Amino acid sequence: MGQTASQLGEHTSLVVLPLFAVLTLDASAGELGVLRAVGQAPILLLALFAGAWVDRWRTRTTMVLTDAGRALALGAAALAGLCGLLGLPGLLALAFTVGALSVFFDVAYQASLVRLVERDQLVRGNSLLEGSRSAAQIGGPALGGALVSLLSAPIATASSALFFALSFLSIRRIRRDESLPERRPAHAPRVWRRIHEGLRFVAGAPALRTVCLASAAFQFSFAAMMTVYLLFLPRELHLSGTVVGLALAAPGPGALLGSLLAARLPGRFGYGLVLVCAAALGDGVFLCVPALHGSSAVTVAVLLVAGFVFGTGSQLVNVTVMAVRQAVTPDGMQGRAAATITFVGMGLTALGSLLGGLLAEQWGLRTGLLVTAAGMMLSPVVMAVSPLARLGRELPTAPSPVLGRRLGKR
Template structure:
């Protein structure tokens, strides 16, 4: 177990099955995020309020369930949860093309599908983070995470373009069958993992209360100035970005009149940017300081989105400009994400890592349904272009808060390490 050079995980059949399943699941999830709103906009002629509601109900389970699911999954076999979540998403999404072919597809059914997919996605995402730790040795975690994150970035590149192309070729409702197919591939691969996964040990009487465990994570984030700043800046960004993306998905097909293929290419441009950002995030903080890099990258990422409302028409030049904007946004937002995660991990004691992640996600992603509803409302009242400008301006709230928080004062050395904070009492 202490071998400084553990064997390559690519020789491990079970890890390859997990990697293949996770890659397929990421493709399905990212394609679904593009196709599902386009089903409402293109096939059902949804108005802005309905589009905002659709995105909100898909995101609502993050707010409603993430903290509880985190505590629940810690007591279950993660692979079983992943298989059930993926098979459930495949079945639920298959309802949409079936209902479309039968003439039964409408907005209420689409809202129900979006909510159920959101619920199952919360279960899968929480279980996935626990699965790798239970499958490989500690010395192989870095290698495993690198491989899985690499495939996740590739999925973010390929899935939007694939989704947009399928919408153009097959119609939006039929294109959802592609997401269902990827989820099917995922659970078939994951269920073939042969290495037994023991049932997690039940918590001690002192730790048994789910609400007690949740409270510990909330108390740490609220009581630490840097972690509190991470949570608040994340909440400001996710709220504004949810509003922005809701209007964006109306702006591209209806105001700029872009085709499904063009929309896919525009959204896919964030993926290569994220890959570049990951490389930069590995070196920039050590050279310039974590605070400077974090705040500067946030300003550049959110500032570049102010260019979008100024664009007109559906020409190749407009598509190229949108791709350039999304590429730059992908670069700088990934620098922010990686830097923030590094800071959070360094500050958080190891026994509380999972609960702090769940708490920060709850604070940040939990506001996305409200942002989506606001975006849909603004688009209906003020029109897509004006609403897009307002949402882009609101994105500046996050870097503004960062600049006034303890995060901006972080230097090249982090304030502590997780190992140092996690010594047993």
């Protein structure tokens, strides 16, 4: 419940804060771009530090503190907005603060499951967590937009604060003991050394190294594709705002299905086969979109089906990859492994978005969409030629010299 409320608050705020800037502060397109960039900057700036922090503290403590911080920050911003005291500089500071706290929360919740459930329950646990996140991805933006439209941006901001407060209260009630993954000696290693240990661990584990490369390839190409896609729908297909919204929301229900399938398919067909097939199907479905013309019912149906299939495949990959990562990572390295993969995987998204815009301008929307959609296929190709593709029906064990040889053997 706590994670669901937190995800609702996060996804609601991702819509509310930009709308606050546009509707209340009359921000320009450039100012809105800066606001979004400031909110995303903590991923690059703080993800590795968050991993080093989480591996030395109880995840429950980290999640409670970050929820409280986000609730207080958004609550104060809502009050300032109602009083007409919140300007763009304050909104930028708010976006960075919420983004920074979200980085710490996300790393902690990814590491928490390993400390709370048995190893054979990882896939089921991740399936439930990712299912709740998918529901938040569907309901959060819709709720945020509705609250801004029906009430006001400051009140919508207050609603995000309320979700984080609910998450804070819920996670505080967790009574299951969570031991620290490692003792903190009097002379603990410096944070840079701990970050280096995390980077070296991920780089040295064949399965995790592949996850990093596949994630980076996907996130870079997906960012480029979405930049073109958001222009392609209204300008090339001449779709209304309502239909565009439906197309963008279509991956949400698919993600719910993907979360459910992730609890069953890997154990039946093998983790490697499921990863490669789900990634190829989910990413490849967008290759058909550039062939669409006009705003007919067939076009809309294809877009909805494509979004649904993409959401299903992507979430199936997300849950399965998370279970593999958690299984091959020792408890004392969970936070740093998650943070390193986030840092590498998400680090190129800004460049991907810039590339998408450049391709749309130079080559046109249809060609740009085809090229960027084809680029997304790099991710399943990377997995198909890696040790990940050879994983069977059982999760691998925590890394050791034996595991390294087994995963690396052809």
